[in-house]
Amino acid sequence: MRVVFMGTPEFAVPSLQAIVKSGHEVVLVVTQPDKPAGRGLKLKPPPVKVIAQQMGLPVFQPEKLNVPESLQVIANAKPDVLVVVAYGRILKEECLAIPPKGCINVHPSLLPKYRGPSPIQHAILNGDEVTGVTTMFMDAGMDTGDIILQQEVPIDPEDTAGTLSEKLAMVAADLLVETLKLIEEGRAPRIPQDHSKATYAPFLPPEIAHLKFDQPAKHLRNLIRALNPDPGAFAFFRGKRVKFWRAEVVDGQPTEQPGTIVALDKNRLLIATGEGLLMPTELQTEGKKSLPVSEWLKGTQPQVGERFS
Structure with a gap:
């Protein structure tokens, strides 16, 4: 034809x-x-x-x-x-x-x-x-x-x-x-x-890319997946935009304010959310390349109690 x-x-x-x-x-x-x-x-x-x-x-x-x-x-x-x-x-x-x-x-x-x-x-x-x-x-x-x-x-x-x-x-x-x-x-x-x-799937509004940590960790993880590779979900840390490319969900009932770093070691970072904990596995600070979380932690050296906003 x-x-x-x-x-x-x-x-x-x-x-x-x-x-x-x-x-x-x-x-x-x-x-x-x-x-x-x-x-x-x-x-x-x-x-x-x-x-x-x-x-x-x-x-x-x-x-x-x-x-x-x-x-x-x-x-x-x-x-x-x-x-x-x-x-x-x-x-x-x-x-x-x-x-x-x-x-x-x-x-x-x-x-x-x-x-x-x-x-x-x-x-x-x-x-x-x-x-x-x-x-x-x-x-x-x-x-x-x-x-x-x-x-x-x-x-x-x-x-x-x-x-x-x-x-x-x-x-x-x-x-x-x-x-x-x-x-x-x-x-x-x-x-x-x-x-x-019928259900509808309109364009996702640009503001949805800014992570709101008072939402459940499961929703945040799905949002990160849905916005990878474009435009990328993000939050701010120490005044700089950080893109979240991949993350996992960890069970728990955090009492800290959403967005707060509640635990970390050289390979892991846990962030309080509205329900459960978000564990990012790939992050990218603005102006820098995307990194596995272990490398990002090494370069950024965050502290427990600091917040993503």
Whole structure:
């Protein structure tokens, strides 16, 4: 089949590679424009653009998608099907109507759970043990279309948003190839979602990254996992921002004020929380590199009774 592929971040790269490998003709890759990055604010291409150019595929980066000029470029590619994997913008009905076999979305959750832009982070934040990938026919709503295929993926207790995203990206690629095969053969199911069971996963607000130690240690640990690698959960210590990249929970009923260091040795640091103790295992003081807690302790030399705020 002739495929227009729409995607932007690293998560979408395995899906694009899998489509090409499976023998479908990718007639156009649509991705978001290059964006300034780094201290020099040099324009950086999105990962999908980089891999598409390496494979010799035509790339289109419209500033605005749902305008006649952009839609005409897509229509001129004459796709049989349009595939969306983390493109980052909403497709309006005019775009959805272009391919005769429909528009397919790959979503990293078991819909109707976690509709929206941040399903991976919310699954970890909520302490879920299982998530998955859904392929669906797109409609005008946000992740509301009929389901084609789903596959469960277990969430390891040590998974971060980064590691879970990598796992789901590989599952998504395989599920997408299977989905396209069913569409090509005219055998793709259309399973309506139960909208009464829908939950939503909006973007996490920036302020959530500032750890509030009056919350339970278990919640703080999940938050740290959900914000790794971007943007990273943090607190302040001796006036400097310290990012918490990994942490464990230790049972206990601290009487000290939340955020207080209640115990430490050369390899361990325990922080009082609203419920239980938080034991960070990887920390990064601003301006320095990320360190195992043993190295951070050696360089910082905190004292029992000092507080993270």
